[in-house]
Amino acid sequence: MIAGFPDAQPIAGLIGGLMIGLAAAIMLLGLGRIAGVSGLAARAIGLSASGPPHGVAIAFTVGLPVGAVLVALLSDGIPATFPAPGLLIVAGLIVGFGTRLGSGCTSGHGVCGLSRLSRRSIVATALFMGSGFATVALMRLTGMI
Amino acid sequence: MMRIIIALLSGALFGGGLAISGMADPMRVRAFLDLFGAWDPTLAFVMGGAMIPMALAWMVQRRVGRPFADRAFALPDTRAIDGKLTLGAIVFGIGWGIGGLCPGPAIASLALSPAAAAPFVLAMLGGMAIHHFTIKS
Numbered sequence: 001m002i003a004g005f006p007d008a009q010p011i012a013g014l015i016g017g018l019m020i021g022l023a024a025a026i027m028l029l030g031l032g033r034i035a036g037v038s039g040l041a042a043r044a045i046g047l048s049a050s051g052p053p054h055g056v057a058i059a060f061t062v063g064l065p066v067g068a069v070l071v072a073l074l075s076d077g078i079p080a081t082f083p084a085p086g087l088l089i090v091a092g093l094i095v096g097f098g099t100r101l102g103s104g105c106t107s108g109h110g111v112c113g114l115s116r117l118s119r120r121s122i123v124a125t126a127l128f129m130g131s132g133f134a135t136v137a138l139m140r141l142t143g144m145i
Numbered sequence: 146m147m148r149i150i151i152a153l154l155s156g157a158l159f160g161g162g163l164a165i166s167g168m169a170d171p172m173r174v175r176a177f178l179d180l181f182g183a184w185d186p187t188l189a190f191v192m193g194g195a196m197i198p199m200a201l202a203w204m205v206q207r208r209v210g211r212p213f214a215d216r217a218f219a220l221p222d223t224r225a226i227d228g229k230l231t232l233g234a235i236v237f238g239i240g241w242g243i244g245g246l247c248p249g250p251a252i253a254s255l256a257l258s259p260a261a262a263a264p265f266v267l268a269m270l271g272g273m274a275i276h277h278f279t280i281k282s
Contacts, residue, residue, distance in 0.1 A: 016166020017194020023159035025202035032212035037249040063156020065256030071164035081172040082261035091244025092265040096272020102233020115199035128238035135242030136178040
């Protein structure tokens with residue numbers, strides 16, 4: 001617990017982050033690939049001309065819910081609160097289009113690109129974080145949340 | 146077969162990490178982006194934690210000739226900071242702020258909260274398809 005931020009989960013966040021980084025390291029050193037979820041998911045369903053063999057992309061993508069459900073079974077469940085379905089559909093469309101146009105998301109640009117000190121990824125991460133901050137601020141200003 | 150197992154293991158470890166870290170909860174992610182609300186810094190710890198193994202992995206990558214289970218590294222070599230990168234990142238951030246979900250947690254959530262995650266994931270795949278069929282790479 002951090003003073004002033006009663007809801008923060010720094011230890012769980014750090015442990016989960018280490019697992020995510022290790023997963024990305026296995027992808028890099030094992031298969032020579034970036035563990036970028038948007039690119040691999042697009043590749044898995046045939047919406048990307050480049051990337052690893054389809055089997056690899058499908059296996060990684062399927063692994064995500066498998067790992068999550070294993071953790072949920074071993075713990076007391078994973079709490080999650082979702083926005084309304086209408087918002088989710090709008091957000092999903094925007095996220096799908098934007099991540100492909102920008103060649104990456106939080107995993108590819110954020111985790112893999114930042115740690116590589118890639119200038120493209122540093123710019124992309126700064127921009128999607130900045131526009132995320134601005135979007136939520138606007139939602140608060142307009143009373144949506 | 147070896148490559149498939151490695152990819153599955155990596156994906157599962159990634160998905161497990163997302164679940165443990167609280168990043169499978171859209172409201173927690175959105176709270177990180179909510180600077181004028183009850184700000185939740187957890188996401189920064191997740192990113193910081195993920196940097197440690199990956200920074201080491203990049204150091205190893207520069208010293209080895211090829212990955213463990215494939216012939217060569219296949220890594221992005223684009224250097225240009227162009228309109229697609231910047232506009233795409235800004236657009237992605239808008240959707241991330243609205244939904245509190247990015248692709249990894251959304252797909253991982255298919256197993257945790259299928260009814261809530263499925264509309265997002267289907268719409269996301271739709272957005273990817275729109276990109277695929279409208280924008281020349």
